[in-house]
Amino acid sequence: MLKGAFWLIVTLCMFAVALYVCFLDNANKLLQTRFCYTQPSAGRAIMIVYIVAASFSAPLGLIVDKVGYKRYFTIAGMVIFTIAHIIILAYPQCNGETVTNSFSGASWGLFLLGLGYCFYANCVVPSIPLVVRKKVTGTAFGIMQMIESVALAFFPLIAGVLVQHGKT
Numbered sequence: 001m002l003k004g005a006f007w008l009i010v011t012l013c014m015f016a017v018a019l020y021v022c023f024l025d026n027a028n029k030l031l032q033t034r035f036c037y038t039q040p041s042a043g044r045a046i047m048i049v050y051i052v053a054a055s056f057s058a059p060l061g062l063i064v065d066k067v068g069y070k071r072y073f074t075i076a077g078m079v080i081f082t083i084a085h086i087i088i089l090a091y092p093q094c095n096g097e098t099v100t101n102s103f104s105g106a107s108w109g110l111f112l113l114g115l116g117y118c119f120y121a122n123c124v125v126p127s128i129p130l131v132v133r134k135k136v137t138g139t140a141f142g143i144m145q146m147i148e149s150v151a152l153a154f155f156p157l158i159a160g161v162l163v164q165h166g167k168t
Contacts, residue, residue: 002140005131009124010144012074016081016120017148018155020113023085024049025156026163027110035106036094045107052114053121061122070123070130077119084112 024046031042064073087109125144132140 002136002143003131006128006140009127009131010147012078012124013120013144014147014151016078016117016124018151019081019085020117020120021152022155022159023113026159029163030088031106034093035091045110048107048110049114049117052111053117056115056118057121060118064122070127073119073123074127077116077123080112080119081116084109084116087112 027046027049028039028042031037031045032039037045064070067073088106091106091109128140128144129137
């Protein structure tokens, strides 16, 4: 009924959404403890992700529709997600000085995270109708949403354990 390409796309969706949401659930505290942001400046920095996603989604969608090659855009999006997390991981920690502005080197990681989400929303999800029969498109989207919801139920638990373990 559903081909292997569908399950690959669903797996990408599951990890993309679960990692994106779980990271942003813990980003405020991360920015405060690791990068010495104040709580308000950390909140403003997190806005970067959503502003980028809102600003670039429509133009990127037009580009993807005009150029085609969703699979390459999908790969680029996952690479951007990975680079975003590496930047945040590798960016040096603060030296005790409080950061009051909302933009620092770690903010580039947040910028790329928002851009990666644009690629996900514009390339990965719209690929589902391309790999399933028209008759089962609704079922395919339902299965994808179910798997994303299960991931969103369990990944925060895993992230919570990792964050708690990181404190010891």
